Amino acid sequence: MIIDSHAHVFPPEVTARRAELLADEPAFAEIYGDAAAKMATADEVLASMAEAAVDRTIIVNFAWHSEAIVDETNAYIIEQAARSGGRLIPFVSVYFGENAGAHGRAETDDAPAIVRNDVRTKLRRLATSGARGIGELRPESSGYNLANSDEADLLAWAAAAFDLPVLVHASEPVGHAYRGKHGLALDALYAFARAQSGVTIIAAHWGGGLPFFALMPEVREAIDSMYFDTAASHLLYDPEIYRRVIDLVGAEKILWASDYPLTSHSKALERTRDAALTDAELAAITGGNIARLLSL
Numbered sequence: 001m002i003i004d005s006h007a008h009v010f011p012p013e014v015t016a017r018r019a020e021l022l023a024d025e026p027a028f029a030e031i032y033g034d035a036a037a038k039m040a041t042a043d044e045v046l047a048s049m050a051e052a053a054v055d056r057t058i059i060v061n062f063a064w065h066s067e068a069i070v071d072e073t074n075a076y077i078i079e080q081a082a083r084s085g086g087r088l089i090p091f092v093s094v095y096f097g098e099n100a101g102a103h104g105r106a107e108t109d110d111a112p113a114i115v116r117n118d119v120r121t122k123l124r125r126l127a128t129s130g131a132r133g134i135g136e137l138r139p140e141s142s143g144y145n146l147a148n149s150d151e152a153d154l155l156a157w158a159a160a161a162f163d164l165p166v167l168v169h170a171s172e173p174v175g176h177a178y179r180g181k182h183g184l185a186l187d188a189l190y191a192f193a194r195a196q197s198g199v200t201i202i203a204a205h206w207g208g209g210l211p212f213f214a215l216m217p218e219v220r221e222a223i224d225s226m227y228f229d230t231a232a233s234h235l236l237y238d239p240e241i242y243r244r245v246i247d248l249v250g251a252e253k254i255l256w257a258s259d260y261p262l263t264s265h266s267k268a269l270e271r272t273r274d275a276a277l278t279d280a281e282l283a284a285i286t287g288g289n290i291a292r293l294l295s296l
């Protein structure tokens with residue numbers, strides 16, 4: 001079974017409002033302000049999968065700022081997954097309130113409990129409706145700190161309560177600039193993993209390079225429940241990264257991901273098949289690992 005762990009979908013109604021959303025949604029504008037950045041529907045994901053004989057794909061949400069859009073896109077993702085006969089697996093986004101990142105400040109002393117209850121209720125409802133994970137989150141673009149915040153505690157609570165992996169965008173602290181590079185500093189990702197041990201974290205884009213620090217014993221221990229996806233790999237690293245990261249954290253921690261519609265499933269799969277992996281490694285990375293993680 002071939003499973004893509006990270007593809008993006010948007011409701012056609014949201015894509016139609018693209019220009020308008022660019023003005024109000026900072027994280028969205030960072031990536032989709034480029035007219036060449038494609039937005040796809042669930043049907044387009046299914047067509048791309050069919051062409052490449054991919055069996056299942058995790059469709060992920062985005063780091064929206066507005067609660068209405070978080071709700072609208074979550075509903076679309078859940079609904080499209082439900083009608084796909086298991087081919088699409090839904091990951092949902094979380095709205096943390098107007099003052100995300102400001103919790104704990106004196107002037108918002110009353111806010112956290114109210115916001116917390118609301119977030120808990122929504123996450124419970126989403127999990128009951130079929131959500132299998134949370135993400136793709138971009139904590140820094142969304143204004144909160146994954147290292148130490150109410151938001152981080154809430155995420156960890158939801159992950160544990162409903163058995164939901166948390167998919168976070170991660171990016172390299174060095175190297176070339178690109179749209180969407182900002183999203184999560186490596187030290188915040190590490191701090192979250194340390195503070196919330198046991199929470200299953202999927203660190204996108206090879207975890208921004210965090211696996212390279214796995215030679216430090218304390219890092220290896222902290223990232224014990226962390227998986228690394230290969231989304232956008234061809235734009236970031238030499239193909240050799242597969243072998244190097246396997247040596248550092250093991251093939252069982254790597255999840256094949258297309259980042260569709262950034263690239264088609266067939267192209268993404270071809271690149272991974274060209275990475276000189278053993279049959280067992282390839283089978284684990286392109287489906288076995290995520291199937292085990294989500295008990296598929």
Ligand SMILES: [Zn+2]
Binds near residue numbers: 136169170204205231
């Ligand atoms: Zn990402």
